[in-house]
Amino acid sequence: MKAVRKAAPGPGFEMEDIPVPEVGPGEVLIKVEAASLCGTDIHIWKWDEWSAQRVTPPLTVGHEFAGAVVEVGERVEHVAVGDYVSAESHVTCGMCFQCRTGQAHMCPRTEILGVDRDGAFAEYVALPEKVIWQNDREKMPPEIATLQEPFGNAVFAALAHDLAGQSVAVLGCGPIGLFSIGIARASGASRVLAVDLNALRLSLASTMGADAVLNAAEVGEGDAVAGWLAEANDGFGVDVVLEMSGAASAVDAALKGVRNGGRVTLFGIPSKPVTIDVAESMIFKNLTVLALNGRRIFDTWYRTRWILESGLVDVRPLITKEMPLDDFHKALELLASGQASKIVLRVGQGGETAKPSGAAHGEGAPNIRGQVVHR
Numbered sequence: 001m002k003a004v005r006k007a008a009p010g011p012g013f014e015m016e017d018i019p020v021p022e023v024g025p026g027e028v029l030i031k032v033e034a035a036s037l038c039g040t041d042i043h044i045w046k047w048d049e050w051s052a053q054r055v056t057p058p059l060t061v062g063h064e065f066a067g068a069v070v071e072v073g074e075r076v077e078h079v080a081v082g083d084y085v086s087a088e089s090h091v092t093c094g095m096c097f098q099c100r101t102g103q104a105h106m107c108p109r110t111e112i113l114g115v116d117r118d119g120a121f122a123e124y125v126a127l128p129e130k131v132i133w134q135n136d137r138e139k140m141p142p143e144i145a146t147l148q149e150p151f152g153n154a155v156f157a158a159l160a161h162d163l164a165g166q167s168v169a170v171l172g173c174g175p176i177g178l179f180s181i182g183i184a185r186a187s188g189a190s191r192v193l194a195v196d197l198n199a200l201r202l203s204l205a206s207t208m209g210a211d212a213v214l215n216a217a218e219v220g221e222g223d224a225v226a227g228w229l230a231e232a233n234d235g236f237g238v239d240v241v242l243e244m245s246g247a248a249s250a251v252d253a254a255l256k257g258v259r260n261g262g263r264v265t266l267f268g269i270p271s272k273p274v275t276i277d278v279a280e281s282m283i284f285k286n287l288t289v290l291a292l293n294g295r296r297i298f299d300t301w302y303r304t305r306w307i308l309e310s311g312l313v314d315v316r317p318l319i320t321k322e323m324p325l326d327d328f329h330k331a332l333e334l335l336a337s338g339q340a341s342k343i344v345l346r347v348g349q350g351g352e353t354a355k356p357s358g359a360a361h362g363e364g365a366p367n368i369r370g371q372v373v374h375r
């Protein structure tokens with residue numbers, strides 16, 4: 001099969017021909033139909049300090065996808081050949097304290113698809129049944145289904161607060177920030193403000209429902225952004241700030257721009273340590289500050305599915321381009337340029353992996369290798 005790979009340490013990806021993954025007990029094989037690019041993929045492509053320390057090549061990259069099951073291994077009980085699925089990208093151990101107390105998204109033994117194990121920028125991907133998420137093809141086509149994984153991050157971060165009737169500021173309008181704007185608007189926020197440095201992102205912020213946007217480069221950093229938040233909110237600090245960029249100046253603006261007694265979620269990941277005046281910026285303001293990462297497995301997925309299937313938040317404006325998998329180089333360059341939000345890579349055509357004859361009633365059916373799938 002074709003797969004986009006980090007073949008060796010250093011910048012770049014390569015398209016390689018590699019064997020279709022073998023399916024072990026408790027695993028399923030999925031024919032990928034669509035996969036979307038993420039900022040994490042850009043980090044690995046550029047081979048920055050984080051990826052050099054974390055990723056061990058060779059590796060197939062990509063972790064956001066949708067496709068159809070073509071083979072199931074022994075002891076698979078809840079997933080069938082022909083199922084149209086996506087997957088939670090965090091493969092957790094299931095036995096640590098966090099996993100056994102409903103906090104699997106914090107599992108210290110997590111393996112991330114496309115980071116720690118072979119991912120989905122390929123014709124096929126094999127995954128444990130426990131991370132598979134079944135989709136409704138009529139309600140959620142592949143280009144939307146592949147966005148559930150990143151959209152879930154925004155659902156988790158934004159809905160950690162009751163946003164109804166609240167003024168909300170989103171600092172950082174990458175895809176997660178833009179998703180969060182749509183969620184805040186759909187949740188009944190009284191006012192939604194957005195801040196970024198990129199004109200395209202700010203335009204998309206307005207499309208997603210922001211009442212006012214600010215290019216931080218035009219006013220300077222820190223106090224100026226906090227002052228704009230108050231000015232745009234009738235002279236008061238905002239009720240809730242979602243910090244989605246990780247920039248030190250944005251963290252400072254979030255803590256200064258929220259009202260006394262307000263709430264701040266820190267979701268962006270700083271590239272280096274950030275200095276905070278804890279007394280002045282947090283304690284004396286009686287702030288509630290949440291530091292969040294990922295999404296709750298699988299609670300967030302249920303919320304995500306309902307929001308997307310119902311049309312409560314329309315994410316199509318954020319799909320800048322759909323491109324064939326073979327054009328992954330162009331897709332990466334476009335995303336890295338800052339002139340794209342989400343790019344969806346198409347892998348084959350939807351519907352090509354219809355349920356094989358005889359599989360509907362649990363009978364053995366030929367898989368892609370001409371063997372018999374276990375049901």
